Amino acid sequence: MAIDPRHVGRRYGPFRTTVCAERIRDFATAVAGGVPGHFGTSTGEPHPYFVDEEAAARSRYGSLVAPPTFGVTFAMHPFALACADPEIGLDLVHLLHAEQEFEYGSVVRPGDVLTTTGEVVEVRSKGPLDFMTVRSETRNQAGELVLSGRWSAVVRNPSPSPS
Amino acid sequence: MKGLREFGVGDAFELRRSADRYRPVYYAAVSGDFNPIHIDREVARLAGFPDAILHGMCTLGWLADACTAYFGDPGRMKRLRARFSRPVLVGDTVTFRGRCVAVEGGVVRVEVEAVNQRGEEVLRGASAEASFEE
Numbered sequence: 161m162a163i164d165p166r167h168v169g170r171r172y173g174p175f176r177t178t179v180c181a182e183r184i185r186d187f188a189t190a191v192a193g194g195v196p197g198h199f200g201t202s203t204g205e206p207h208p209y210f211v212d213e214e215a216a217a218r219s220r221y222g223s224l225v226a227p228p229t230f231g232v233t234f235a236m237h238p239f240a241l242a243c244a245d246p247e248i249g250l251d252l253v254h255l256l257h258a259e260q261e262f263e264y265g266s267v268v269r270p271g272d273v274l275t276t277t278g279e280v281v282e283v284r285s286k287g288p289l290d291f292m293t294v295r296s297e298t299r300n301q302a303g304e305l306v307l308s309g310r311w312s313a314v315v316r317n318p319s320p321s322p323s
Numbered sequence: 324m325k326g327l328r329e330f331g332v333g334d335a336f337e338l339r340r341s342a343d344r345y346r347p348v349y350y351a352a353v354s355g356d357f358n359p360i361h362i363d364r365e366v367a368r369l370a371g372f373p374d375a376i377l378h379g380m381c382t383l384g385w386l387a388d389a390c391t392a393y394f395g396d397p398g399r400m401k402r403l404r405a406r407f408s409r410p411v412l413v414g415d416t417v418t419f420r421g422r423c424v425a426v427e428g429g430v431v432r433v434e435v436e437a438v439n440q441r442g443e444e445v446l447r448g449a450s451a452e453a454s455f456e457e
Binding site: 183186187189190191192193195196203204206207209210219220221225227228229232233236240252253254256257258259260261262263264267316318 | 324338340341343345346349350352353354355356358360366369370371378379380381383384385387388390391392396397398400401402403404405406407410
């Protein structure tokens, strides 16, 4: 069933998140093949700027920074809420993340207080597939843009609708 | 850290990561995305997959790690994008092969191919840009 285009423009947020060094470390550890909470268990090496306070203190940033995809922890809420929004009514069992784009502004550091808002910007259909795209925008406590995201979901309709 | 002059069109890099049985569970914990399709085999089967599928965002995290290792500095990343063309299943290993396609105006651009152990593409149109201007 095609997604009703009247949902374009639906907004979510603002959502506020305080960035925490331990969460950055656990995130980088898990992505690199390790166990969250057990730094040093990764099969890959997380970048030192994510996990090593001393190395990060000597960097041009002067502190740890968040990995490029850490936005999943603070900027995904609008997309997640739109996907589960009963008004839009997507079939969650047949929904997948289809495409992702990020544009980066200022780096994200521990202690940053981030505010994210989001909006449904596109719905379209292609054969049995329905797509919805949500744009997110996240700013830090200084008002600087840190992340713009375009989050697209696809719903794979299992059988054609009789109508 | 690398400077702009150390990047050249044609540079190649590679990273390999595996979706072990617990990877989607760990990724759910650190990302906050507990969609059951990633952690419950029965829900994944309802959706038509043989087993739990890894979060696309974890695959994107692997892509970012591959690009970051080449760029040298994660804070230089300006853009990252990919289409999730095929799910990564528990048990899959993904190989990322990237190459530098442009160095222009202080910006280094890479394109990356990501294939599973069967040689099937799991990402399409994967690319990243980093800015080395002060």
